[in-house]
Amino acid sequence: MPAQRSSTLDRRVNAPVPPARSAGADGQPIAAAPAGGAQAGPAPARRWDDDRLPWAGRPRAVDIACWAAITLSGLYYLLLLPFRAELVGTHPIVLEVLNGSTEAIVAGAAFARVGHGTLLAVLLAAIPGLMKFDPLYWWAGTLWGERAVALLGGRRNRGQRYLTRAKRWGPKFTWPVIVLAPFLPVPNAVIYVIAGWAGVSLMTFLVLDLIGTMLWTGMLAGLGHRAVVAAQTVSRYGLWFSIAIITLIIVSQVRSARAARGDAAR
Numbered sequence: 001m002p003a004q005r006s007s008t009l010d011r012r013v014n015a016p017v018p019p020a021r022s023a024g025a026d027g028q029p030i031a032a033a034p035a036g037g038a039q040a041g042p043a044p045a046r047r048w049d050d051d052r053l054p055w056a057g058r059p060r061a062v063d064i065a066c067w068a069a070i071t072l073s074g075l076y077y078l079l080l081l082p083f084r085a086e087l088v089g090t091h092p093i094v095l096e097v098l099n100g101s102t103e104a105i106v107a108g109a110a111f112a113r114v115g116h117g118t119l120l121a122v123l124l125a126a127i128p129g130l131m132k133f134d135p136l137y138w139w140a141g142t143l144w145g146e147r148a149v150a151l152l153g154g155r156r157n158r159g160q161r162y163l164t165r166a167k168r169w170g171p172k173f174t175w176p177v178i179v180l181a182p183f184l185p186v187p188n189a190v191i192y193v194i195a196g197w198a199g200v201s202l203m204t205f206l207v208l209d210l211i212g213t214m215l216w217t218g219m220l221a222g223l224g225h226r227a228v229v230a231a232q233t234v235s236r237y238g239l240w241f242s243i244a245i246i247t248l249i250i251v252s253q254v255r256s257a258r259a260a261r262g263d264a265a266r
Helices: 002-014 061-090 092-099 102-113 119-131 134-144 146-152 160-169 171-179 188-197 202-265
Strands: none
Touching (some): 146 160
16 A cells, blocks of 8 residues: 555656646736747738728739739830930820820920921820820729729829719719819829729720810810911021110110210219
8 A cells, every 4th residue: 555655646746747827917827829839810801901902802813903004004104214305306296106295295296387297196196195094094993993092192182072073973073074184183093093983884984085185185286386386486586586685785785884984974
C-alpha cells in the first residue's frame, strides 16, 4: 500500500501543467490565438468595401473591365501630351481626331479659312475626337450609379447637385443636360455617368451627345474662323496702325520738349 500511494503521488507531482490564460481587464480569460499565429481577418465582402472604388463588395468581371477601360483612356490622353504642340500648328484635324482638344478645333477652323481644309472636316473630326470615350462613362453609370458620381465629382462632389435634379425631374432634366454638358462647369464624365444611372438608353445618349458635340464644335470653329478674319484685318492695316502710333509718339515728344524749353526761358 505505501508503494502504491508513493507512485500515485509521483504521477500528480510530475503531471504537465496546462498553460495559463491571460486575463483581460475585466478578469475574464482571453482565448488563445490560433495555431501558427494566424489572426482572423475581415470578411471577404468587407475587404472590398473602399470609398475609393466605385463598386461595393467584391468586383465582378464587368466592373474590372469598365474600370480598366476608363483608366486606359486617361493614359491615352497623357501619352498624347508631347505631340499636341506640334500637331496643332501643322495637322490640327489629326489632333482633333486624336483628342478633340479646343485648340485643335480652333486651329482647324483657322486653317479652313485660309484654304487648308474645310469646316465640314472640322465638324466631322470632332465626333471621334470628343465622343470616343463617352460611352464608357455612361456604362459606368449603369454599373455603379451614385458611387461613380461621388468618385468622379472630386472632393466637392460637384455632380451631386445634378444627380439630385435628375432624381427629381427625370428625363426633363437629364436629356437637356447631356446636350449642354460641354458648356457646363462640371466634368462631362459626371454628366454621362448620371445619364447611365438615370436609365437613358445608349442610343438616346449617343444622339444627345452628338447634338451637344456639334454645338460645342460649331462655336469653337466660329471663333477660329473669326480669329483669322481679325488677324487678316490687322495684317492689312497693320502698317498704317504702326505709322499712326509712331506719329503720336513723335508729336508727344516734340510737345514735351517745347514745353521744357519754354519753362527754361522763363
